[in-house]
Amino acid sequence: MQKKWLIPVFASFMLFSGLGVNSADAAASETELVSTAKQYLKAPYRYGGTSIQNGIDCSAYTQYIFSKLGISLPRSSSEQYSTGTKVAKSDLQTGDLVFFNTNGRSVSHVGIYIGNGKFISATTSGGVAIDSINDPYYWGSKYIGAKRVASFTSEEEVKQEVVAVAKEEVKSVSVDFSIYTSRGEVALKLAEALGLDTSDPNSPFVDIKPTDAYAGAANALYKMGIFVGDENKKFNPGSPITRGELSLVLVNAYGLTQTGEAVEFKDVPSTHWAHKFVTTLASNKVTLGIGDGLFGINDNVTKDQLSTFITKLQEM
Incomplete structure (x- = not known):
């Protein structure tokens, strides 16, 4: 039986950015x-x-x-x-x-x-x-x-958090990670391909422990400004990554620039946040899309696609 995990679908997903009282970091109610x-x-x-x-x-x-x-x-x-x-x-x-x-x-x-x-x-x-x-x-x-000297979570805030989590679970989708890649796996593969020093596992991401397999890779990519986490300082290592999000990561990781005439895809209009990154990948012949003039901007990246992207970039 193939292993499947339930993961939350995040409304916003930030990957890269140019962008005296203890709080409930003490995390008590x-x-x-x-x-x-x-x-x-x-x-x-x-x-x-x-x-x-x-x-x-x-x-x-x-x-x-x-x-x-x-x-x-x-x-x-x-x-x-x-x-x-x-x-x-x-x-x-x-x-x-x-x-x-x-x-x-x-x-x-x-x-x-x-x-x-x-x-x-x-x-x-x-x-x-x-x-x-x-x-x-x-x-x-x-x-x-x-x-x-500290701020504690009120009962109303606890209730609101429970409701919020419940709503996220309702929006959850089933992702088969024997087929699709996770952000943690992307970090491992990309750090290896770039030959990064992954000896320091102490990243700033609150959801990665130093003992996690991808901790050193995530920290190395953070230091390069490739992954900076979301607004809550989370890396979300167990979440999938879309083809649009990966295009941003790869363009910045390899320092790619537009080469020749831009290749356009029907599902990536010029107003889309990932348009520059997708067309840059395509102009460098790293991607041809998924066919029928589509890039698959919101599709989750498969393990095979990640391997193909990295192989093409390594051959450039």
Whole structure:
């Protein structure tokens, strides 16, 4: 049985271009933050302590919770107060750090805002506990400000992302990669043909790990400006590549220019973004199209077509 993969059809596909707060790169949702923080309710308090089991103070607690979500914070409450962006009390969001003056001198207590006027912190009286930020008997009068040191994904944003993914899956098509080539394979074949140094696997593409087989090739082509990824810094190695997109890649990779009279194709009008690249390939006799005056601009590139293109370019 031939192996098939379901892949998303991307609305836009960029291949080549001349073109103080942690974000949710830490990639946690508000729910994840609150859930993590609440895991340690009633953990014992200890001045200067850094252990959930043996005792922890307020700033060590916030530092610990944020570290669990991939975000670094300085150790003391005063240092944490010096980070991030100042936030008005009326604009508090889940995950903001809230600060209090409990000693009458300066910042001396920090907690994590968890929504609905509540915050969680390591307190001297009850260990890790949830309190009201507007508590008229204590915290309300001690409050001095808040800082946003990270942005967490809200529940509404999570829902929107789920819907977006579902819509992409509806638009998915079945691509048989025993016949068609992927962008990762294009990178490998092209880097080999160009004799590029592929020893550095640390590319800027967020969807390629250094251990991936095509990591070095993708990075080498990135350094040449041939592949720069899409607007989300993704290479999309498991996606197919169209003949129009490949024409752009090949023209730039081999530095081709128009030779003689331009060869026109019925499905590539002069207004098409790939017109220059397709006609340049054709004028250099790298392609004859797919017949009947067509180039097959939106057709996915097969393995055989990729091999033929590269062989002709190597023979030039």
